[in-house]
Amino acid sequence: MIKQIGFIGFGLIGGSIAKSIKKYGLAQKLIAYDRHLEPLHQAMNEGVLDQIATSLEDGFESCDLIFLCCPVKVNIEMFEKLAGIVHEQCIVTDVGSTKSDIHDALDDMGTNIRFVGGHPMTGSEKSGYEASSSQLFENIFYILTPSKTSTQEDLNVLKSLVEGIDSIPIIMDASVHDKTTASISHVPHVLAALIVNAVKHLDTEQGYMHTLAAGGFKDITRIASASPIMWQQICLSNKEPILDVLEYYKTMLTTIENSIKDEDAHQLYALFSEAQAYRNTFNDTSSGIFPRHYSFSVDVEDEPGIIAKIATLLSEAKINIKNIGIINNREIDNGVLSILFEDQDHMELSITLLRNLGYTIYT
Numbered sequence: 001m002i003k004q005i006g007f008i009g010f011g012l013i014g015g016s017i018a019k020s021i022k023k024y025g026l027a028q029k030l031i032a033y034d035r036h037l038e039p040l041h042q043a044m045n046e047g048v049l050d051q052i053a054t055s056l057e058d059g060f061e062s063c064d065l066i067f068l069c070c071p072v073k074v075n076i077e078m079f080e081k082l083a084g085i086v087h088e089q090c091i092v093t094d095v096g097s098t099k100s101d102i103h104d105a106l107d108d109m110g111t112n113i114r115f116v117g118g119h120p121m122t123g124s125e126k127s128g129y130e131a132s133s134s135q136l137f138e139n140i141f142y143i144l145t146p147s148k149t150s151t152q153e154d155l156n157v158l159k160s161l162v163e164g165i166d167s168i169p170i171i172m173d174a175s176v177h178d179k180t181t182a183s184i185s186h187v188p189h190v191l192a193a194l195i196v197n198a199v200k201h202l203d204t205e206q207g208y209m210h211t212l213a214a215g216g217f218k219d220i221t222r223i224a225s226a227s228p229i230m231w232q233q234i235c236l237s238n239k240e241p242i243l244d245v246l247e248y249y250k251t252m253l254t255t256i257e258n259s260i261k262d263e264d265a266h267q268l269y270a271l272f273s274e275a276q277a278y279r280n281t282f283n284d285t286s287s288g289i290f291p292r293h294y295s296f297s298v299d300v301e302d303e304p305g306i307i308a309k310i311a312t313l314l315s316e317a318k319i320n321i322k323n324i325g326i327i328n329n330r331e332i333d334n335g336v337l338s339i340l341f342e343d344q345d346h347m348e349l350s351i352t353l354l355r356n357l358g359y360t361i362y363t
């Protein structure tokens, strides 16, 4: 068990990590600093935090592990401020969505602070402590990027903690991380914002687009509701990889534009069929709340008590559920329950039972 863990920035991710660490009893004491005091008081009242820090000089010198959980550029500022504060054995990690920037800052600082970069591949379009959840990290990949100043032992401490909050650690090089996340996360967020703004600017006088936008538009733009400051900073922090992907999109947009102009039915079919085949290779539940385990999703009416109803049905059949929850922050909207089981037998029994009762199951 780690003695004292500190958080700088206590919003969605900082709050969720703290809740998870507390839930699994992985640290003796948790302290946090944030420019806003309200979430810190709330977390104290909820028993998530043990101490509020009013500045970095107020308690971080005693921390054995510190999580930087502010927007990425702010994390770098905080990291620099920590240099004269932390003790020699303290490990500093961050949760930022970009990694080369903070590793470069570490090199420029010329400090010996033990730094292991981190990035949980989970999240939400919601931000702030009020949106945090101890479940956010269940069965998700948590990327770790060791640095020149960190030892194997430091990495092992982080790996154990990541496993302790039910995530799957994966070690990566910072630049590979940034190239990867530019394609699967950063540019998709830019595109989602462009799609939403396009509708705003192209809408009819009567606002038909706004009124009629249905599942397709909502599925592809959920992430446009995310924090503007967070995404502004990610774009500034991962410039080159994002520009490379945008360049690729520019070429592809011209190709598609020409296919439509030329009424090239073959090219247009090829576009959608290639995408369809590849999209179908992604396991949808892998981006749900309980991925890569014995889990499935079930289509249910979005009504109060539905979780209890399904849980009761399964428990009456002596089926053990490990966890159950509505997927409301992913690509499938409200009305889809994700259920996690201890083992394959219980999962398969449930699928049969619920299918026999007429429910639609997604595996």
Ligand SMILES: NC(=O)c1ccc[n+]([C@@H]2O[C@H](COP(=O)([O-])OP(=O)(O)OC[C@H]3O[C@@H](n4cnc5c(N)ncnc54)[C@H](O)[C@@H]3O)[C@@H](O)[C@H]2O)c1
Binding pocket: 008, 009, 010, 011, 012, 013, 014, 033, 034, 035, 036, 069, 070, 071, 072, 074, 075, 095, 096, 097, 098, 119, 120, 121, 122, 123, 124, 125, 126, 127, 128, 129, 227, 230, 234
């Ligand atoms: N939201 C996601 O889906 C997600 C997922 C993975 C990683 N991340 C990364 O996690 C980090 C935090 O994101 P989040 O979603 O928790 O954001 P958030 O807005 O929910 O939380 C950020 C917190 O940082 C605090 N903060 C900002 N500037 C500060 C300053 N100068 N001094 C003190 N506190 C300050 C804010 O008050 C807020 O409480 C970001 O670096 C982001 O890239 C986010």
Ligand SMILES: O=C(O)C(=O)C[C@]1(C(=O)O)C=C[C@@H](O)C=C1
Binding pocket: 096, 097, 120, 121, 122, 123, 124, 125, 126, 184, 185, 186, 223, 329, 330
């Ligand atoms: O699920 C979401 O809402 C997210 O946007 C999560 C998401 C992403 O998949 O792009 C966002 C930023 C992160 O750095 C990691 C995960």
